Amino acid sequence: MTYLATARGQTRSSKALGTLIREAARAAGIEKSAHGLRKARAVALAEAGATTHQIAAWTGHVSLKEVEHYTRATQRRAAVVGIEQERNVANTSAQSEKHGEK
Structure with a gap:
C-alpha cells in the first residue's frame, strides 16, 4: 500500500x-525522527490520561502491548511524582506549624 508517493508518482x-518526516520536523524546529515524533505523541497522550486504545488509534500501533510500554512508564512516573508531592505538602505543613503559621 502506498501512503505517500514521490513527486513522480512512484512508491x-x-x-x-x-527521512521526509524528519526533514519536515527539522524545518519546524523539532529535532526528532518519525519514530521520535510517534513516541512523543504516545507519551503525551498517556500523560494526559488517554487509554491504550485511544493512544493506538492516534499513533497507528497495531498491538496494545506496544502502547502499554508508554502507559506503564507514565504510570510509574505519576506514582513517583504523586509520592513526592505528598511529601512536599507534608513537609510544608510541618514547617508551617513549627513556625506558628496556619
Missing part, C-alpha cells in the same frame, strides 16, 4: 518516508 520507501 516512497519507508526509509524515504521517515
Whole structure:
C-alpha cells in the first residue's frame, strides 16, 4: 500500500518516508525522527490520561502491548511524582506549624 508517493508518482520507501518526516520536523524546529515524533505523541497522550486504545488509534500501533510500554512508564512516573508531592505538602505543613503559621 502506498501512503505517500514521490513527486513522480512512484512508491516512497519507508526509509524515504521517515527521512521526509524528519526533514519536515527539522524545518519546524523539532529535532526528532518519525519514530521520535510517534513516541512523543504516545507519551503525551498517556500523560494526559488517554487509554491504550485511544493512544493506538492516534499513533497507528497495531498491538496494545506496544502502547502499554508508554502507559506503564507514565504510570510509574505519576506514582513517583504523586509520592513526592505528598511529601512536599507534608513537609510544608510541618514547617508551617513549627513556625506558628496556619
